[in-house]
Each structure stands twice: as structure tokens, then as C-alpha cells.
Amino acid sequence: MAEGERPHVVIMGAGPAGLTAAYELYKHDVPVTILEKDPDQVGGLARTVEHKGYRFDIGGHRFFSKNQEVEDLWTEILGDEMLNRGRLSRIYYRGRFFAYPIKAANALWNLGPLEATRCVASYAWARLRPVKNPKSLEDWVRNQFGWRLFTIFFKTYTEKVWGISTRELSADWAAQRIKSLDLWLVLRSALLPRRRPSNRGEVVTTLIDKFRYPRLGPGQMWERVAEISRKKGSPVLFGRSIDRVKHDGERVRSIVSRSATGILEEYAGTDFVSSIPIRELIGRLEPPAPEPVRRAAESLSYRDFISIALMIDRADVFPDNWIYIHDPSVRVGRIQNFKNWSPDMVPDQTKTCLGLEYFCFEGDGLWTSDDAALVELAKKELAQLGICSPEQVFDGVVVRQQKAYPVYDDAYQSHVDVIRNYLKNYLPNLHLAGRNGMHKYNNQDHSMMTALLVARNIAAGTAFDPWRVNADAVYHEDIRVGERDLSGRQVPEKIAAR
Ligand SMILES: Cc1cc2nc3c(=O)[nH]c(=O)nc-3n(C[C@H](O)[C@H](O)[C@H](O)COP(=O)(O)OP(=O)(O)OC[C@H]3O[C@@H](n4cnc5c(N)ncnc54)[C@H](O)[C@@H]3O)c2cc1C
Secondary structure, rough: OOOOOOOOOOEEEOOOOHHHHHHHHHHHOOOOEEEEOOOOOOHHHEEEEOOOEEEOOOOOEEEOOOOOHHHHHHHHHHHHEEEEEEEOOOEEOOOOOEEEOHHHHHHHHHHHHHHHHHHHHHHHHHHHHOOOOOOOOHHHHHHHHHHHHHHHHHHHHHHHHOOOOOOOOOHHHHHHHHOOOOHHHHHHHHOOOOOOOOOOOOOOOOOOOOEEEOOOOHHHHHHHHHHHHOOOOOEOOOOEEEEEEEOOOOOOEEEEEEOOOOOEEEEEEEEEEEOHHHHHHHOOEOOOHHHEEEEEHHHHOOEEEEEEEEEEEOOOOOOOEEEEOOOOOOOOOOOEEHHHHHHHHHHOOOOOEEEEEEEEOOOOHHHHHHHHHHHHHHHHHHEEEHHOOOOHHHEEEEEEEEEEEEOOOOOOOHHHHHHHHHHHHHOEEEOOHHHHHOOOOOOOOHHHHHHHHHHHHHHHHHOOOOHHOOOOOOOOOOOOOOOOOOOOOOOOOEEOOO
């Protein structure tokens, strides 16, 4: 910014990162313009969709953070509208529910004597004849648990989520994340149970057993911030897709947005915050970024997502917030029960709204199926799982979500580094924040923390490094470094080609 120039920040994207940046900039009296491609919704991946009074998330969104500042911000924005919720989520496999996190005794008990014996035998075999130097997730988990437990509890779900064979995923991730098994302890608790293990599993009070949730879903948080923004005189400008990011090789000067009908508008600013996917941002630079930078951006990949909300004429369907579907006979990966997140997610307490989640790639057979076929698929799979009959489903809505998950393949980090270095050296007033904005498989708290730091750097001239906020939203200069990750944010990586 030239001396004496008044700051004005253009923000790309009105998800948690973009809106948190705006919220913080208002506190510093810095005016903003917020450009959002969605025609009428804020919140991005954390939006809440409404259909005839039924509200549902793009995947259920727990609000919890190790970062007190983020927790306080949620309270500041929504106050009493933030509910405290207990978590129940189980694994469904071949007609049975298993505790999650997995408890070996509960698992063996639920599998029944025959399958449990097979699992123990396969565990013993794996211990006697382990795969030497396991490189893949499959080999590592099979060594620790035996082939049968691996196929039941790890293989199907991991492959559903990432669309990659467990043979191609790195063992490192599993080794960091998954506790190995002590057969003796498991057998003792399975064969000599003091009490029958319940389907609910034991309640261990940790960060993952409790969470907060806005009464009307995560979108309520971001709708409130958008409302504050409107009152400050900067309403979110909807239906503006970023078309060009114009720069002079030293600074970004303006953004050109395009509406659905092709109307182009140009917005000048002193600083620019991007929470849109890095691949898109770099592809829209004008003049174009150098070839290696463009190649790095084009190499970043994503996993996409379809959520099918079904309205059911039944008050109670299952008690969980969500269920992981490990059953290989269906394509659905997870089922949310939004009423169990907050009763106000449904307009009528005699009804239920379930969200069936399908992981896919944009353009694949699932993605291109028409909505009616997807609703039929979801109804059929619910019936197949014995959860409810198709006749009880009275309505259904399909939401397709591009780029729901940034993919961590073996080269993504080096690609991100190329882009970071380029922006740092050539376009220092273009700031990246958020999930796809930084290609981080994160939760909202990470998006918010990175946005807060970026906003402070712009408004107060601080020099925080948003890349040092880890995806578990502990800022590295914070004292709580090194806590165990309880959030499941770590992601399996593809094994490097040998
Ligand atoms: C299935 C699922 C479950 C999740 N569960 C949780 C959870 O339990 N708890 C939790 O805290 N987090 C959860 N998350 C993560 C959370 O959704 C994200 O961390 C958060 O939404 C990221 O915010 P963001 O602003 O960085 O990005 P986004 O939410 O992706 O927002 C980016 C915004 O930019 C807009 N945009 C994109 N491209 C353009 C363009 N070209 N022009 C203009 N605008 C554009 C988008 O429309 C969007 O509004 C979950 C995510 C998924 C997919």
C-alpha cells in the first residue's frame, strides 16, 4: 500500500475464512468488498441448506477448537444460539453397530463368535507372518490387526472417502493415527466382560465426545456475520465468480468478477484475501503466472461430495448424530441425522431429516446421475441397510459440492510451496486463507484462525505467518503445541512412486 493510501480489502469467497477476515477487518475500521460466487448463500462448505423448513449441512459440522480465541469468537457471534451437544457416532457393518472410536472388545463381541474367531486367527497369522517393511496403509493395518479386522474397519470406508485403494495409501499415516492392538487385553475384555459391551460404547469425555453447534446449523453462524457485514455497509456481493486477478508483477491491483449472465465488474483494492481454491486463483492471474507456478496449481486435486437429504415420516430413526457406513454392499459413506444435532433442524418433531453422504469425483457416474436417480439410490440403500423403508421417505434433495476435500497426494506439498514462494515474492498483497485457499484439509477453526491472522497483518501491520497455523487450529506460537490430534484431521497420503 502506498504511503497515505487508505486500505480497502477485496475478499474472495464468503465462507468461514472470507467472513472471518471481514469481521476482523471491521474491528480495525478497514472497509471490505466481499465477492461470492454462490447466488444467495454464505458459509461455503459450512453453509446450511434449507428445503421446506428442513435444514441440513454439507456433512454435519461440529464446532470445537483447541483455540480459545476461535471458541470465543463463536460465542461472540451467536451467543445463546450455540448449543452444547453430546456426540454419538457409530460404525455400521453388516447389520450391526460398532462403537466409534473403535473398541476391540466391543467389535469382537458384535461380530459374533464365528467371525470373532476368524478375526483372532487372522490377527494371530498377521503377527506370525507380518508383511516386512510395510509401505502401504493396507500392509501396516493388516500387520497390526489382521486381514479380517482390516477389511471390516479400515478398507471400505477409507476407500469410499478417498477413492484410492488402501494399497496406494502411505503406511505413515496409519502408523501415526492408529493405535496397535494388544490381543491379550482384547481377548480378556471380550471373553470375561464385566458387563456386556453396549452399542453406545463407553463414554470417554474428550474433545471428540462433546461439541457446540448453532441451533439452526453452521450456516446460522455465517448468515449472522453476513448480516453484520450488511449493516456495516458491505453486503456480500453474491453471484460474482472470480474471473481475473489483475496484477502488475508487484501487486494485485483489481479483481474482475463474472455473473451467471456474463456481467463483468472490476473491484480495485489495496489488499486481496483469497479463500477460493488455489488452483482457480492461480489460473485466473492476469498476466498469467510463470509456467512452473501454473503447473503446480494445476497439479492440485480435490475429492468431491454429494449430500442427499431425505425427509422421513418417522420421529426416531436412530440415536446417533451420524453413522459411518463400512458396509461394502452400499456406496453411501456416512449418514447424518440432523435432528440429533439440533431439534430445530426439522420443522416438525414427528419427522426426521437424514443426510446421506457420497464421496465422488466431479464428472464421475455418481456426480452426473440426475437428482431423481440419486434420491432413488439413497432410498434404496437406506432400505438395504434396514434403516427405513422407501415408503417412509416423503421428500429428497440433492446437493453437489465441488472440491469438498483438498487431496494430499505425495507431491501436493511441493506444489503448494512453489505457489507460496511465488506469491510471497511477487504479489505480497495477495493473501491466502482457509481450506482450499491454502489447500489444507482443515476444520472451520483453521480457516478462521488463518483469516484472523491475515486480517491483522493487513490492518495492523503485524507479521503473523498463517501457514504456521496447523490444521488442528493450534497456532504454533501458542503454548499448546504438540497436543495429540483428536480431530481426525490427519489425512492419508499416497505413497510416492518408486
Ligand atoms: C463433509 C464435510 C464435513 C465437515 N465437517 C466439519 C466439522 O465437523 N467441523 C468443522 O469445523 N469443519 C468441518 N468441515 C470443514 C469446513 O467445512 C471447512 O473448514 C470450512 O468451511 C472452510 O472454510 P473456507 O472459508 O476456508 O472455505 P469454503 O467453505 O470452501 O468457502 C469458500 C467460499 O469461496 C467461494 N468461492 C469458491 N470459488 C469461488 C470463485 N471462483 N469466485 C467466488 N467465490 C468462490 C465458495 O462458494 C465458498 O463460499 C467439514 C467439511 C466437509 C466437506
